[in-house]
Amino acid sequence: VEFALILPLVVIVAAAAFLAARRGPLRTLVVADELLPAAVSANRYFRRRSLLAMLAVVVFGAVLGAGVIFGIRTGSPELVGSNIVTDPLQWLVLTPLFIGVVAVASFAFVPRFREVAEVRTAELTRRTPLTFGPRWAWAVPVVSATLLVAIVVWFGLIAEPDGRMFAYDDGPGGGFPGFSYGVPVLGGLAIIAAVAIAALLRIAGAPRPSDAALRSADDTVRLLALRITLNSVTAAITMTAGILLVWAGSTAESMARTTRIDLSGVPLPPDAALQAIGVWGTVGIWAGIACFAATVGFLVRAVSDATRTPFTSAAVSETVVSETTS
Amino acid sequence: VISLDGSDPTPPFEQIRRQLSDDIRTGALGSGHRLPSVRQLAGDLRIAAGTVARAYAELEAEGLVESSRRGTMVKQVDHIPVEVRESARVYIASLGGLGLDDAIRAVRVEWGSN
Numbered sequence: 001v002e003f004a005l006i007l008p009l010v011v012i013v014a015a016a017a018f019l020a021a022r023r024g025p026l027r028t029l030v031v032a033d034e035l036l037p038a039a040v041s042a043n044r045y046f047r048r049r050s051l052l053a054m055l056a057v058v059v060f061g062a063v064l065g066a067g068v069i070f071g072i073r074t075g076s077p078e079l080v081g082s083n084i085v086t087d088p089l090q091w092l093v094l095t096p097l098f099i100g101v102v103a104v105a106s107f108a109f110v111p112r113f114r115e116v117a118e119v120r121t122a123e124l125t126r127r128t129p130l131t132f133g134p135r136w137a138w139a140v141p142v143v144s145a146t147l148l149v150a151i152v153v154w155f156g157l158i159a160e161p162d163g164r165m166f167a168y169d170d171g172p173g174g175g176f177p178g179f180s181y182g183v184p185v186l187g188g189l190a191i192i193a194a195v196a197i198a199a200l201l202r203i204a205g206a207p208r209p210s211d212a213a214l215r216s217a218d219d220t221v222r223l224l225a226l227r228i229t230l231n232s233v234t235a236a237i238t239m240t241a242g243i244l245l246v247w248a249g250s251t252a253e254s255m256a257r258t259t260r261i262d263l264s265g266v267p268l269p270p271d272a273a274l275q276a277i278g279v280w281g282t283v284g285i286w287a288g289i290a291c292f293a294a295t296v297g298f299l300v301r302a303v304s305d306a307t308r309t310p311f312t313s314a315a316v317s318e319t320v321v322s323e324t325t326s
Numbered sequence: 327v328i329s330l331d332g333s334d335p336t337p338p339f340e341q342i343r344r345q346l347s348d349d350i351r352t353g354a355l356g357s358g359h360r361l362p363s364v365r366q367l368a369g370d371l372r373i374a375a376g377t378v379a380r381a382y383a384e385l386e387a388e389g390l391v392e393s394s395r396r397g398t399m400v401k402q403v404d405h406i407p408v409e410v411r412e413s414a415r416v417y418i419a420s421l422g423g424l425g426l427d428d429a430i431r432a433v434r435v436e437w438g439s440n
Contacts, residue, residue: 121329122370124346124355126362126397207369210329
């Protein structure tokens with residue numbers, strides 16, 4: 001059943017990847033004849049690296065996802081809430097972040113343009129990840145991470161002291177992502193943030209070519225690599241937030257639907273507080289679904305960038321000949 | 327932009343030091359400008375990191391840059407006056423194909439006689 005739920009996600013992302021692969025290159029460049037092999041080689045490296053990175057992410061995600069589902073299906077109920085290693089729910093919550101870490105680490109490579117010039121040049125400004133691409137693009141993962149932290153803290157504060165249950169008075173209750181699950185999520189968030197920062201610094205700091213046309217190609221490749229990294233991180237975070245919200249929302253909603261009885265066995269109507277919990281549960285579920293939809297959007301953008309040809313290049317001599325003949 | 331000529335017999339660290347020194351003294355690199363990291367510049371110029379580190383160390387010894395945890399920054403220095411640079415430009419124009427070494431030698435001779 002869980003795999004059936006993943007299927008639409010896979011189909012949407014695969015369709016987007018297919019459409020993206022049919023798109024034209026991001027940029028068209030004319031380079032000196034002797035630099036054409038360097039440009040062609042860099043382009044080929046980027047596409048091969050993207051393919052391998054996507055393969056690594058899919059394989060890792062499939063293995064981890066299957067392991068988690070197997071653990072939930074076959075594991076003993078006592079394992080739920082046991083500890084971070086044996087509790088399959090811990091792994092369910094952490095899976096998107098771990099897959100995100102693998103994605104970010106796999107895409108943190110940019111091609112080197114192999115020039116043969118005697119004179120090499122370099123800019124005298126310090127390159128940072130902010131050098132490439134618009135600054136607002138950085139706000140998206142930061143805002144999503146802030147929201148995830150807020151959700152973890154909020155759920156942690158309202159959960160029972162054991163950090164994995166939510167209950168109303170002595171009445172209904174259920175499993176809940178309190179601090180018992182939230183603290184490992186914060187740990188996972190710290191790990192993916194550290195890996196992302198290292199990857200972004202690596203992408204920005206990699207050697208640049210000397211030739212102006214190749215620098216333009218280099219800009220394109222770095223921009224794509226940075227966008228893939230940021231979208232992968234954001235997708236991992238929004239997926240995690242979605243899981244927590246749907247889990248918490250389901251528990252709250254089912255609590256409101258639970259029929260309580262008094263001491264004489266007469267069913268009690270749900271009081272105002274319990275009804276409010278039910279409303280919050282519905283809101284939580286829909287917010288979680290919105291997070292899943294956002295995840296699909298970020299994944300499509302990442303895959304779209306990863307499958308796209310960064311640039312096409314033509315030698316100056318070829319361009320001159322074609323212009324002359326036309 | 328800094329350039330490194332592989333066919334120039336001048337050692338790479340000296341080429342870097344000289345260009346940076348000129349840029350700082352002429353004001354092309356202003357006070358507080360953050361230079362690229364040793365690793366970044368070495369990667370771009372495709373030379374060993376130690377070569378760039380040596381150039382930076384010599385610039386620091388000359389009082390042109392200072393290194394801290396934030397990186398290597400250009401210090402406040404007295405720039406070469408604009409009139410002097412204009413005079414140099416006139417002098418260069420009058421050389422008639424004479425090389426840089428000979429031009430500097432001529433200045434040195436006259437400097438000594440003054």
